[in-house]
Amino acid sequence: MRRLLAALVAVTPAVAVAVAIADPFSARTAGPVLQTFDLARPGGLHLVAAGYAELPRRSTEPFSMVGVTWSDPEAVSDGRIEVRTRAARTGRWTPWQLLETDNPDASGGAEGSRGASDPLWVGPSDGVQARMEGKSLPDGLRVDLINPDGEITGPALKPAMKPAMKPAMAPAAVQRRSAKLPARPIPKIVTRAGWGANEKIVKEAPSYTGPIEVVFVHHTATGNDYTCGQSASIVRGIEAYQVKSKGWNDIGYNFLVDKCGNVFEGRKGGVHRSVLGAHTLGFNNNASAIAVIGDFRSVRIPVAARASVAQVAAYKLGAWGSPPAGRVAYVSGGSNKYPAGRTATLSRISGHRDAGSTECPGNALYLQLPAIRAIAGGAPIGLRYQQLSGAAAYAGKFYTRGLVQPLWTLSTPTRMMDRFEVWLDGRLFTAVPSGNRLARLRLPAGEHMVAVKAVHLSGRTSVTSARILADPEPPQFDTVPQVALRTGSMESAVPVRVSWAAADGNGLRSVRVTGTGRAVLGAAARTFDTTTTLGEAGAWTVTAADRAGNVRNATVARTTAVVPEAGAQRTGTWRTLRNPGFIGSEAASASIRGASLTWTVTGRSAALVAARTATSGQVRIFLDGRDQGVVDLAGAATKYRQAVWTRMWPDSAPHTIRVQVESGSAVLDGVTYLK
Secondary structure, eight states: OOOOOBOOOOOOOOOOOOTTTTTTOOOOSSSSSSSEETTTTTOOEEEOOOTEEEEEEEEEEEEEEEEEESTTTTTTOOEEEEEEEETTTTTOOOEEEOOOOOOOOTTTOOOOOOOOOOOOEEEEEEEEEEEEESSSSOOSSEEEEEOOEEEESSSHHHHHHOOOOOTTEEEEEEGGGTOOOOOOOOOBBBBBHTOOOOGGGGSSOOOOOOSSSSSEEEEEEESOOOOGGGHHHHHHHHHIIIITTTTSSOOOOOOOOOTOOOEEESSSTTTSOOOSSSTTHHHHHEEEEEEESSSSSSSSSOOHHHHHHHHHHHHHHHTTOTTTSSSSEEEEOOSSSOOOEEEEEEEEEEEGGGGGSOOOHHHHTTTTHHHHHHHHHHOOOOOOOEEEEEEEETTTTEEEEEEEEEEOOOOOOOOGEEEEEEETTTTTEEETTTTTOOOEEEOOEEEEEEEEEEEEEEEOEEEEEEEEOOSSSSOOEEEEEEEESSSOOOOSEEEEEEEEEOOOOEEEEEEEEEEEEEEEEEEOOOEEEEEEEETEEEEEEEEEEEESSSSEEOOOOOEEEEEEEEEEEEEEEEEEEEETSSGEEEEEEEEEOOOOOEEEEEEEEEEEEEEEEBBBEEEEEEEEEEEEEEEEEOOSSSSEEEEOOOOOOEEEEEEEEEEEEEEEEEEEEEEEEEO
C-alpha cells in the first residue's frame, strides 16, 4: 500500500491575469491572500499509518499558489509532498505535482519564521488535495494557499520600469574627480509598485550590507506552466507566501526574472543599493540573489531570461568592482553545506547549490551558469569607429578643420553597457550614457589621439582610437592663377591652359576648376587644359582643398583677341587667300624666303595662327627682336586655324612678333592674344 499524507485545499475562481508586463494589470478578485489548513487539526487530516497521511479533495476560496509549511524552520522534512488542484475555469483536477522541499531556510532562523516547501504556481484554482509520505514528518504541518490578487481593491495598477538613477553611494570603482560621468544605468525593472507589492505586510524597514561580492542564482520551483502576463501575480504570490506563510520580513530575493526576460524588483530597499535579502542561508551578507521564475531541474531557461540574469548580475557586481567572471573567498555564516566560519571559494555568479545542499537552481539552469558568467563578465566586443564626421582619412591618419564627431559601434548589446568615454590625448574629454554612440569634439590645431573607451557593466573595457590632425588653415596660392594660349586647333574654340601654384603644410587633397570649363583634379595637378571663345571674356576659379577640408579660391579672367594678317606689317611678296576656314575668311600666303609679317599686341599671352598643309614649309619667329627658333608648318592633312606657337608673360605688356619664311610656303592667319 502506498504510504502518503494528503492534504486538501481549494479556492474559488479568480480572474486570470493574462496581460503583457507593459500593460495595466487586469481587474482582480478580492478575497483572502492566505488560506491555511492545519494538517493536525481534527477532521483536517486522516492518519492512515505512521509517516503517511492524506487529505481528501476539498473546495476552497480562490488561490493560485500552494505550498506546505511546518513549525521549525530548521527542521528538514524527508517526506515526499504532492498536491493536485482544481482549475477554477474548467473544474478539472490536475495530475499530482511534487513540491520541492530541499531548500534550506534562508532567513537564518528569524523569530516567527517557518520551514516550508517551495510554493507551486497552479493558476486560478478553487480546490486542492495533498498527500505526504516520509519516515519523519515535521510538526506543525499545514497547507498554505496564496491568492496573489486577494484583498486588493481600487483601480488596477500599472507596471513601472525602474528609472535610471545614480547610486546614493557610488562605488569607488567609478568615482573620478576630474570627470563628469553619466549615471550608471539600471536595467529595465518592473518596480514593486509595478508588480503590486503589498507593502502593508512588510514587517520591517530594509537592512543594508556591504559591497556585493557574489550573486546567487535561484529558481523559484513554482513551475513553468505560466504566461509572462501572469508573472506579476506569481511575484505577488511569492511575496505573500514568504511573508505570510514562512514568516519572513519581505520577499527574500533581490530580483526575479520570468521566462520572457522581464526583471522584477524583489526585496524593498532600492535596486541600486546593497539590500540584505533572505535567499541563501549563511551567505546573505554582501550578496544579492536573482530568482528565475520556474522549475529548471530539467528545462533550460530561455535565451531572454539568461540575458536578463547576466545583465542584472553584471550590474550588481560591476558597481562594486567585483568581476562577474571571477571567484571570491566567502566566510560562511552557517549553512547545511558550510558550517559557520568556514571559507567557501565561490564563483562571483554562483548557483544556490554552491552554498547549500539543495537542487536549486536546477540542473539545467546550473549548467547555464558558465554562459551567464561569460556574458556578464565579458569585455565589450567589436568596438570600432563607424564614422568620423568632419574628418577625412589619408594614409592611416584623419584630418579635420577642428570639429569632429566620432560615431562608433560594437557587437555587445546596449543593455550590457555602462557608458562610453571619449579620451583626447590621454585625458577624459567626455562620457556619454550606454545608449549613445556619438560625441562632438572641437580640436585645437595640431595632431591628436582620440580614443573611445567602452565600459561594460562588469567594469571591463575596450578601446578604439584614431590619430587626427586638426588643421584650421586653408591652402595658400603662391601666385595667382595664370591663363596662357596653347597650341592646337582653333577651328571651334581657342585652346588655353590654366595654371596655378597652391600648397598646404599638411598636404592638398584636391583641386577643382570651375567657370569656362570645369574639372576636379588630383592634389598634384598644377595645370588644366580647356578652351574659350575667340573675342569673348573667359573666367576660371581654382579651388584648392587640403586634407582637412579647408578650401581657398582664386579667380582669373581673360579675353581672347585676334590681329589678322591684314593688321601686320609686311616685307617681301605676300598674296591674299580667301577660304571660310580662315579667320575672317582671309589669310596671307608667301613662298619666298625672307618674306615676313610683323604684329604688335598688348597682352599676357600670344599665339601664331597658321595653316598646316602637305606642301607647307618652315617659318622663323622673332619675339621683341629675339630669335625664337623655327616652326615647321607641314601637316599630313590640310588644317586651318592652327595655333602653332605660343608664349605667355606674367604681366600685360606690348610685344612685337615677327614671322619670316625660311623655306617652302607659309599660310598665316594672324596672331591671337589674351588681354
